[in-house]
Structures are given as structure tokens and as C-alpha cells.
Amino acid sequence: MSYNNILSEKNSSLTTITINRPSKLNALNKETIEELHDAFNKANEDKNTKVIIVTGSGEKAFVAGADISEFANFNIKEGAKLAEKGQDLLFNFIENLSTPVIAAVNGFALGGGLELAMACHFRVASENAKLGLPEVSLGVIPGYGGTQRLPQLIGKGRAMELIMTAGMIDASKALNYGLVNHVVALEELLPFCEKIAEKIMRNSSVAIKGAIKAINANYKDGVDGYKAEIKQFGKCFGTEDFKEGTTAFLQKRKADFPGE
Numbered sequence: 001m002s003y004n005n006i007l008s009e010k011n012s013s014l015t016t017i018t019i020n021r022p023s024k025l026n027a028l029n030k031e032t033i034e035e036l037h038d039a040f041n042k043a044n045e046d047k048n049t050k051v052i053i054v055t056g057s058g059e060k061a062f063v064a065g066a067d068i069s070e071f072a073n074f075n076i077k078e079g080a081k082l083a084e085k086g087q088d089l090l091f092n093f094i095e096n097l098s099t100p101v102i103a104a105v106n107g108f109a110l111g112g113g114l115e116l117a118m119a120c121h122f123r124v125a126s127e128n129a130k131l132g133l134p135e136v137s138l139g140v141i142p143g144y145g146g147t148q149r150l151p152q153l154i155g156k157g158r159a160m161e162l163i164m165t166a167g168m169i170d171a172s173k174a175l176n177y178g179l180v181n182h183v184v185a186l187e188e189l190l191p192f193c194e195k196i197a198e199k200i201m202r203n204s205s206v207a208i209k210g211a212i213k214a215i216n217a218n219y220k221d222g223v224d225g226y227k228a229e230i231k232q233f234g235k236c237f238g239t240e241d242f243k244e245g246t247t248a249f250l251q252k253r254k255a256d257f258p259g260e
Helices: 030-045 076-095 112-119 146-154 156-165 171-177 186-201 205-217 225-236 240-250
Strands: 006-011 014-019 051-056 061-063 101-105 108-110 122-126 130-132 168-170 182-184
Touching: 006 030, 014 030, 014 186, 030 051, 030 076, 051 061, 051 186, 061 101, 061 112, 076 112, 101 112, 101 186, 108 112, 112 130, 112 146, 122 171, 122 186, 130 171, 146 156, 168 171, 171 182, 182 186, 205 225, 205 240
Parallel strands: 014 051, 051 101, 061 108, 101 122, 108 130, 122 182
Antiparallel strands: 006 014, 130 168
């Protein structure tokens, strides 16, 4: 699939996906969401890709929101379908990827942009980042998981205030709230994320896959996260990575995980 709105670049075991609509401040339209799904899916299926970084082109915006012109005239049924398809195709899809996804938030991450960042496994922001869910100022609510993930990350009260005021917070407050893990200078954003990726890539990709499943299980209705952890823990014992990891530890050497 050729892309009109994104760039996907692989360097060794790291794939970097860049939303590339600078004239629209990288706003998410239907085509961009479909392209992102395809790029994430291909990176996840590539056994040599150990970490994915997603960011926006330019210095102003990660993603400034959804492309409002595409759905301004939708009716109730069309609106619900838009949210459902978007969640399934991209946001829930990213959250449940077995490959770790880091959001490198450069500049504005608003509406669908913040929802995209929150769907990633964790976030690093540049100092100029501004984050928020301003949908109620348009007469609508966040529809790509924002009302669910934001309270999980920063707590119900703060999420209620941020959503109801349609406000933005800066990178420093996002760090204080726990919405992002780190804040760095804009020019250091991608190098910093790459350093984290290098640390992740030293470890067992099979074990990381199990950890992602176990952590996510705690946030799913009707699922016992502890039982999910027990299951994933047990599965590790049948892997080549477990054999290599424990053998390397006992032999006092660095592990060379086969990813199996």
C-alpha cells in the first residue's frame, strides 16, 4: 500500500511512523486512519521490528485533531459508525499491538491526536506540546476512546475537568498528571525515544508481548487481570526466550533473545 498522508521508515529493529499532513497540522482523516492501520499492522507483523515510534511531521503538531470537514454533516447513525470503525481500525488496534508503541508528541495533540497518543503504550512529549480534548466546544464528545483512556491515565476528576472545559494543558502539567512519561526539548524528542526503544529491544520481545496483554487485561470489563498475568507468566516458560534468558543469567552473560 502506498501512502499519501504518512511516512513509514525502518531502521534496524525500529520502525518510525510519521503522520505527514503539515498543511492540516497532521489532522486525522479517514484515509490517514486507514494508512496508519496498514503501517502499524505491517510493522507489527515484521518479526524484525521490536519497537514502533509514532510522531507528527514538522514542529507544530503531533496531530491537531480529526478532520472535521469529513463528518460535519453526519447523522446519528453515521456518527456512531465513525467512532466504532475508528476505534476498531486504529485506536484499540494500537493499544493491543504486541509490538511496543511510543508516541513522540511534538506540539499540539488535540482531540483525535491526544486519543491516538493515549492509545500508544506510553508517551514522550516535547516542551512545546499542548494536549487536550476540546470536542465539547464543537457540540460532540471524544469518540476515539478519549472518555475512557484519559480517566485511566490521569484520574476521573482531572479528566472530567479537562473534557468539560475543552481546555489544553502544557507538557509540564501533562507530566505532572502522568499523561506523559517524559518531557524533553523538541530537538531531543526522537533521539530520546530512540534511546528508550534501544533499552526495550535488549529484552525479550515474547515476554514484552505477554506483559502488554496482562497489563491491558486489567482495563477490560469482565476480565481478571491477575488470572491473565498467571496465564502469560506460565506461557513464558515454554519459550526459547525464557531458556536463553535464564541460561544467560546463570552463565553471567548478556542474553541474546531469539524472539521465540
